[in-house]
Amino acid sequence: MSTRTADRKKSAKGTDIASREWKGPWRRYDIIKEGVIAIVVVSILTVLLAGLFSSPDEPALTFQGWATSAPDNFYATAVQELAGTSTSASYGPPYNTVGEGISVGPLAPQKWFGVTHPVDAANDFVITPLRTQGQSADVTDALATWDAASADQQTAWATDYDTALTDAEGDATAVADGDYGPVPVLAQGLTDIAAAGVLDGILISQGGFYQTDFTKQVLFLGDGSYLDDAATAANLQGSTWGMMNETGSYPGQAWLWLYSFWYQIPQFNSDNPDDYLTSHADAIIFYIMALLSLVLIFLPYIPGLRSIPRWIPLHRLIWRDYYRTQAKSLAP
Amino acid sequence: MNPESPIPAVQPDSTPGESPAGVRPPPATEVPDDREENAGTWTGGLRRAWMAKLPPDKLLPERQPAYVASWIYIFGVATLAAFLVIIATGLVLAFTGPAWYHTSSLGLFTNSMHFWSVQLFFVFMVVHLWGKFWMAAWRGRRVMTWITGVVAFLASIGTAFTGYLVQTNFDSQWISFEAKDGLNAVGIGAFFNVANLGQMLLLHACLLPLVVGVIVVWHVLLVRLRGVVPPIDAVDKEVSTASLTGDSVSEARP
Numbered sequence: 001m002s003t004r005t006a007d008r009k010k011s012a013k014g015t016d017i018a019s020r021e022w023k024g025p026w027r028r029y030d031i032i033k034e035g036v037i038a039i040v041v042v043s044i045l046t047v048l049l050a051g052l053f054s055s056p057d058e059p060a061l062t063f064q065g066w067a068t069s070a071p072d073n074f075y076a077t078a079v080q081e082l083a084g085t086s087t088s089a090s091y092g093p094p095y096n097t098v099g100e101g102i103s104v105g106p107l108a109p110q111k112w113f114g115v116t117h118p119v120d121a122a123n124d125f126v127i128t129p130l131r132t133q134g135q136s137a138d139v140t141d142a143l144a145t146w147d148a149a150s151a152d153q154q155t156a157w158a159t160d161y162d163t164a165l166t167d168a169e170g171d172a173t174a175v176a177d178g179d180y181g182p183v184p185v186l187a188q189g190l191t192d193i194a195a196a197g198v199l200d201g202i203l204i205s206q207g208g209f210y211q212t213d214f215t216k217q218v219l220f221l222g223d224g225s226y227l228d229d230a231a232t233a234a235n236l237q238g239s240t241w242g243m244m245n246e247t248g249s250y251p252g253q254a255w256l257w258l259y260s261f262w263y264q265i266p267q268f269n270s271d272n273p274d275d276y277l278t279s280h281a282d283a284i285i286f287y288i289m290a291l292l293s294l295v296l297i298f299l300p301y302i303p304g305l306r307s308i309p310r311w312i313p314l315h316r317l318i319w320r321d322y323y324r325t326q327a328k329s330l331a332p
Numbered sequence: 333m334n335p336e337s338p339i340p341a342v343q344p345d346s347t348p349g350e351s352p353a354g355v356r357p358p359p360a361t362e363v364p365d366d367r368e369e370n371a372g373t374w375t376g377g378l379r380r381a382w383m384a385k386l387p388p389d390k391l392l393p394e395r396q397p398a399y400v401a402s403w404i405y406i407f408g409v410a411t412l413a414a415f416l417v418i419i420a421t422g423l424v425l426a427f428t429g430p431a432w433y434h435t436s437s438l439g440l441f442t443n444s445m446h447f448w449s450v451q452l453f454f455v456f457m458v459v460h461l462w463g464k465f466w467m468a469a470w471r472g473r474r475v476m477t478w479i480t481g482v483v484a485f486l487a488s489i490g491t492a493f494t495g496y497l498v499q500t501n502f503d504s505q506w507i508s509f510e511a512k513d514g515l516n517a518v519g520i521g522a523f524f525n526v527a528n529l530g531q532m533l534l535l536h537a538c539l540l541p542l543v544v545g546v547i548v549v550w551h552v553l554l555v556r557l558r559g560v561v562p563p564i565d566a567v568d569k570e571v572s573t574a575s576l577t578g579d580s581v582s583e584a585r586p
Contacts, residue, residue: 017562018472022397024568029396038406038413042452046417049452050444057434057443058502094522102517109519116522212530214508219527222509231506238510247503250447253496255454255489283517297482300470309468310564318467319563322399326567 056250058234063203063217066226067194072170074194077224078187079165081121083158088219089121095219096120102283110283117215122158125220126190129202139189142182149181157181238263259289391556400560404467407460408555414453415548419541421446426537430498430529450492457485469561477558480551487544494536497526 017023067074080086084098092099094116101110130143146154161180168174172184193199203217221227236242243260246252263269268281277284299305309315316323424442425432433439461481470478493511497504508526515521525531562568 016472017566017568018474020472022399022559022562022568024566025398026395027398027401029393029400031392031394034409035412038409039416042410042413042449043417045452046414046421046445046449049448050441053444053448054440055433055444055447056501056503057440057499059434060501060505094516094525110516110521113519113522117525117528212533213525213528215525215527217527218505218509218512221505227506227509230502231510234502234506236503236506243510251451253489253492255458255492280517282514286514286518293482293486297479297486299465299482300475300478306468306470309466312466313564314466315468315564318402318404318463319399321401322563322566325398 053250056247058247061221061227061230062197063194063199063221064197066221066224067191067199070224070226070229071191071195072172073224073226075172075187075191076165076170077220078126078190079158079162079183080223081125081220082127082154082183082186083162084122084155085159085162086121086223088119088125088223091119091219095215102280104280104283104287107283107287117213119216119219121220121223122154124216125203126186128207129193129199130186130189132202132207133193133198135189138185142185142189145182146186153181157183239269258292259285262288386553386557391553393556397560397562399563399566404459404463405560407456407463411453411456411460412548412552414449414456415544417449418446418453419545421449422537422541430500430533434500446495450495453488454492457488461485467561468564471561471564472558474554474558474561477551477554480547480554484544484547484551487540487547491536491540491544494532494540497532498529498536500529 063074077086081089084090088095090098092101093110093114096115096119101108103111127143127146130139135143149157157180160178161175161183164175164178164180165172167176172188175184190199193202203220204211204214206216231237231242234245234247236245236247238260241257241260241264243263244253244256262285263281267275267277268285270278273279295302295305421442425439425446428436428439433443464478464481493507496507497511511526512521515524515526
C-alpha cells in the first residue's frame with residue numbers, strides 16, 4: 001500500500017464521525033440513575049395499570065359445556081370423528097397421514113417431517129373414552145359390534161350416517177332409515193358422558209397419571225362449532241384481526257398487526273376454500289412474514305431502504321437541538 | 333517530593349518488582365507485574381481484551397455526547413425496565429404455576445402486572461425501534477447493534493406468543509387452535525406444538541426469556557461499545573477543522 005493511500009485511509013477514518021469517538025461537546029450523564037428512575041417509573045405504571053384494569057381471563061371451554069349447550073353439534077361432531085370426515089381426522093401431518101398438508105411449489109415441509117403428534121380421531125375421541133367408563137347395556141353392545149366389524153364396515157356405517165345426518169340438518173330424529181350399525185348409539189353415548197362432565201377428565205388423563213399435552217382436546221374441541229362460535233362472539237376470528245385481539249376490551253398481541261394484516265386481504269380470505277391463495281394462506285403468509293423479518297434484520301445492507309431516513313428527515317426532529325446549535329456555530 | 337517522607341519514592345525507571353535502592357526483595361514476597369501474571373492465561377487474556385474494548389468508564393459512563401438529548405432516548409432504557417418487571421412478575425407466577433391466577437386475587441394482580449408490563453415493553457420497544465430506524469442508527473459499525481435489536485424484538489414476539497398459550501383459559505384454547513395451522517403448514521408444528529402446555533410453559537418460562545435476555549445484554553454491550561450514533565451529517569471539531577483545511581471529509585451519513 002502506498003504511503004499516500006494509507007494517509008488517505010487514515011484521514012477518512014479520522015473524519016468518519018459515526019465510526020469514532022465523538023469530538024464535539026459532551027453533557028453530564030448518570031446511567032445508573034437513569035436506569036433506577038426508569039425501573040421505578042415503569043413499575044409504578046405497571047401497578048397502576050394492573051390495579052385499574054386487571055387482566056383478561058375468560059374461563060376455558062369444556063366438553064361438558066359444549067355437550068349441554070349445543071348437544072346436536074357435539075353429537076354430529078362425534079359422528080364425523082367416527083366417519084373420518086372431521087377436520088382433525090382428515091388433517092394430515094403432523095397428526096395423521098390422511099391428508100397431504102399444504103405445499104407451496106416444491107416446499108412441502110408439513111409432509112417432510114411426517115406425523116409427530118399422532119391422532120386417531122375415531123379411537124382417541126370416541127371409542128377409547130367410551131371404553132374407559134362403565135356404560136349402559138346398549139352402549140356396551142354397540143362397542144362390541146363396532147369392535148367386531150371390519151374397518152371398511154366401520155367406515156361405511158359412519159359415513160352413511162354422517163351423510164344422512166347432514167341431510168337431516170343435524171336433527172338425529174329426522175335421519176332417514178338406513179344401516180348405520182352402532183354409530184348412533186356410540187355418538188349418543190359420548191354425548192351423554194360429555195354432558196355429565198366425564199369426558200373432560202377422560203381426555204385429560206388419556207389413560208395415564210401425568211399429562212401436559214392438550215393436542216387431542218384442542219383438536220376435538222375445534223372440530224365442532226362450539227369453539228368457533230365462541231371466538232366469533234369474542235371478535236377473535238382471523239378475518240377480523242382476531243390474531244391481535246384479546247377477549248374483552250383488553251389490548252392483545254398488537255405487535256402481530258402485520259401478520260394479521262395479510263389475512264384481511266380478500267385474496268387470502270375469500271369465500272371459496274378452493275381458491276389457491278386462500279387454501280394456502282397459512283403457508284404463504286408465514287413465508288411473507290419470514291421474508292419481511294429478514295429484510296428488517298438486514299435493512300442496513302439494503303440499498304434504498306437504508307436511505308429512507310435521509311429522504312424523510314424525521315431525524316431533524318429528534319436532533320433538532322443539535323442541528324439548531326450546529327447551524328448557529330456554522331453561521332458566518 | 334518531601335525529602336523527609338518515610339515512604340521511599342519509586343524511580344520512574346525502576347524495574348517492576350525491584351526496590352528503589354536496587355535491592356531485589358525476597359522471592360516469596362515478590363508481586364509479579366500484572367502483565368506477567370496474566371501472560372498466557374485465558375482469564376487474563378479475556379480481562380485485558382474486555383478492559384481494552386469496554387473499560388469501566390465506557391461501560392458505566394458519566395457523560396454523553398451533547399446530541400444525546402431527546403425523549404426518543406428514553407424508550408431504550410424504558411424497554412429494559414419493562415423487561416425487568418416482566419421477569420420479576422414472571423418469576424412469581426413461575427413459583428405458583430400457570431393456573432394460580434384463576435383462583436387467587438393476588439395471583440390475578442400478579443398476572444395483571446405481568447400482562448401490562450408486556451404491553452408496555454412492546455410499546456417502548458416498538459417506539460425505540462422506529463426511533464433507531466429514523467436515526468439510521470446502524471451507521472458507524474453499528475450494524476450488529478441494529479441486528480441484535482431486531483432479533484430481540486422477534487424473539488420477544490415468540491416469547492409473548494408462548495405466554496398467551498399458557499394462560500390456561502379460553503384465549504389460550506383459541507390461540508393454540510388457530511396458530512397450529514400456520515405453524516404446521518411450514519413444518520414448525522412438527523416440533524413446536526402449540527397445544528402442548530408442558531412444552532409451551534417450559535419454553536415461555538425458561539428458554540425464551542434466556543434467549544431474549546442474552547440478546548438484550550449483547551445489544552446493550554454493543555451500544556456501550558460503539559456509543560450513541562451521532563446525528564446524520566453531524567460535524568464535530570475534527571471534521572470542521574478538516575473542512576477548513578480542505579481535507580476529504582466523511583460525515584455521519586446513512
